[in-house]
Every structure is written in structure tokens, then in C-alpha cells.
Amino acid sequence: MSEVKYSKEHEWIKLEGDVATIGITKHATEMLGDIVFAELPEKGSNVEKDGTAGVVESTKAASDVYTPVSGEVVDINQEILDDPSKINQDPENFAWFFKLKIKDKSEMDSLMNKDEYDKFAKENNA
């Protein structure tokens, strides 16, 4: 059973075995508006918890994408690089950003569950 967790930077993370799939939340896409550009980390590179792991740009502004856990990038979603508007269409399923071979599963512990995140997002509706 894989549980989806959420970060305060509006990323979602789904852990299956030791591979985590990471993307940005629907709430994040609603705040950003139309996404027109995405940049992802390189396959094979290592990313650190809370470090920058990509960029999304809307017609309005650029925003960094952070990784909620550390690990090695094992896959990236080429489809969202080719057509960034897919991120707005289905951010929490089809438009995942990257997959990590997770280094330390305990980094998942401090993340929020769905109810906590929904409450957090509502309170921080910038």
C-alpha cells in the first residue's frame, strides 16, 4: 500500500518500494496559473531534501520545484517537458515530475498526509 504525502512547498510524493514519485499539487497549479515551461533534474543526478530540483514557469512567473526527500533521480517525465500544459490538466497523476531512489525513508515522516495538507493549503492560500 503506498501512501501519498505532501510538503509545505506543495509537492506530493508517493513511495513504492524504495522509489518515490514526486510532482506538484493541484493547489500549486491553481496558484501558478497556466504552466508553460518546466525544467527537471538530470537523470542520474543526486538531489538533497528541500533542495531545488526543477523549475516551473507560468505566464506570470517562475517558481522553483523542491524535492521533499533526498535520493538519486532514476526517471523524469519527458511528457511534461514536451507539453507543460499537461501539468495543469492532471498534476497529481499523469504529470509527475521525477522519480527518486530514496536514500532515507525516515525523511518521509515529517511530511503531511492528505488531510493535513488540505488544511495547510487552505490556510496558506496565497
Next chain:
Amino acid sequence: METKKTSLYQLHQDCNAKFVEFAGYHMPIQYSEGIVEEHKFTRNHSGIFDVSHMGQLFIYGGEELIKDLEKIFPLDLKNLKLNHSKYSFLMDKDAGIQDDLIITKIDEGFLIILNAACKDNDFKFLKELLKEKYKMVLDENRSLIAIQGPKSSQILNEVVDGVKDLNFMSGNWFLFDNQIVYITRSGYTGEDGFEISIPNNFAEKLTRELINKGSKLAGLGARDTLRLEAGLCLYGHDLDKNKTPVEANLKWAISKERISKGDFIGSDIIIKQLNDGVTKIRVGIKPEGRIIAREKTKIFNQSDVHIGEITSGTFGPSVNGPVAMGYVENEFSKKNTKVFLEVRGKKYAANICSLPFYKKSYVKGVNQ
């Protein structure tokens, strides 16, 4: 100071607008469909923009006013026909641009449309220059509604009969609901369109009728992507006091007749720059990939020398790619010159290109 609301504020709210503060006003940046859809709908059908935050300055006077205004604007105003409009700018003595504007000859004088952030300063500046000889009204009782896009003429004509016969960059008085409205065929999107100056109490009614006829509200976000694709300047970004009209590549807007005499504010510098050339100039810039280079992005030449800066940059929905404009050293301003843009520490290839990025023909000479 309290943030002001336009007379369409309630309508914007009803249409789920996201608001931003812009030049002291609560303005809609986008509605529920989003910037890209609003942009495309304007290009393909018709979009309505609330631009009531902009200044509507009426200056009343005759022959003497024309002479006095010619000391300020580089325009041949004595030959400007009734109800015809010109694009121009207010300059300081060094030809630095204080604002860009549209001036229209009306029966009793002139109507000048000013940028929201500049209008109060412009009003003071003009009042001093004109030594309070003329009645001047920066009219807060009128709203300004723009309707832009290929279906706009047909839609507006159903609501205000006769507007379809206006020529581009000309206007006239019309009746809407027994109210006198001044409508010009003009805009800021690169599309055919109109701007309607209407008493505040009737702005919402007009806008709702236009929506009922098939037009849709579009926010400042779409207005920005549309104007940038059309190669049009935004004051405070592409134009400011440190740039002259010649550097801004706007010399087409300066009357040749007036340059020969050179008796307007900033004319010494303008004439010098026209004769000797300029060191920096505004150009269009097209990044090669999908990377977006925004305002303040540094521009480098092929030898990695810093040669300029982006002043506006975004994603162009109709171009389906990034678009930008900025200032580069003159020797790198030729079309197809390869340059590099520094975004988040990396350099990306781009090419100098001609403006606009997106071209549509304006309606000209309906009656000619």
C-alpha cells in the same frame, strides 16, 4: 492610500477574477479560464479589458492650445484631423520618456489617454507647462473599456450602432443607453479593436451587453502577453526616464515636420540621436528553446560580453513559445544576431528578431 476599485469591480468578482494591485487599483489579472485561454479567445474572437485605471485627460482649448502642446509633444498637431489619434510620449529635457500615451483631437480640444501609474504626475507636469491657461480634467467619472479581437467590431456594433465604420486610430461620439460615449478604434493587443470612454454608472451595463453578445472578459495577464506578442511597449518596463524614443525604436512616432524645426521638449537630444545614432536600442528577442527570459535577464554576445538586458519577457500563447524584448548595444541589434540569455545561472541561445512576434492586419480605410 486606499486601493481604488474601478466601476467594474463587482462584475470582475462575479466572474471569479484573481485580483492584483496595479498602480493603486484592484485590477483583475485573470479570470477562471486563465491567461492562455483569455489570450487565445481575444486573438480568435473578442476579449474585453477593463482599463479604467488609465488616465483620461481632457484639455480644452483652440489654436493657442495646439501651439502650446506642440512645444511638448513631437507631433504635427495642427494637421491632426478632428477625431484622429496619434501615439506619442511625454519627455523630459533629456528626451527621457516620462510616459507614453494616445492623444486624440476632439471638438473642444484634446483627449489624452495616460498610463495609470503616471497619470497624476503627468497631470501636474502638463498643468505647469501649460501655465494653467486651459481647462484640464483628469476625468475620474468615466471608465475605459477596451474590446479587442476580430469579432469585436461586429459585437460592439450590435450594442453601439455605427462603430464598425470607424477607421483605425480614429474616434467619435456615439450613444449607448442615451449616454454620450467616446469610442476610438485602437488598442494594445495587435488586434482590431476599440476603446470606449463611458460614464462610470454605465460601464457595467455596457460590459454585460458585450458579454451577452459573445465577448469575454480578459485580465491584465492576457493583456501583457498580447501586447508583447504585438511588440508593443509597457511603460515602467520597456520605457522609462532613462530611455529616449529613438533608443526605444519609436522614431516612427516622431513627426518629421517637427524634427526639422526642433522646438519641443527633448528635441535637441532627439535630433542628435537621429543624426549620430544611439548606443543602445530596443529589439525583439526570440529564445531558441522554451526557456523564458524575463525582465532584467542579462544579454551576452557570442564572446560572452554583456551587451544588454531584457525589459519584458514571457510565454506567447499564439506564438506558442517564449518571446521577449530588451535593449542591446547598437552593433548587436541586427535581425538574426545570435545572443545568449542568462537564466538561473545558465546561458541560453536566442536571436534578435523583428517585431511584432505575431502579426495581424488592423482595419484600415473602411471609409477611404
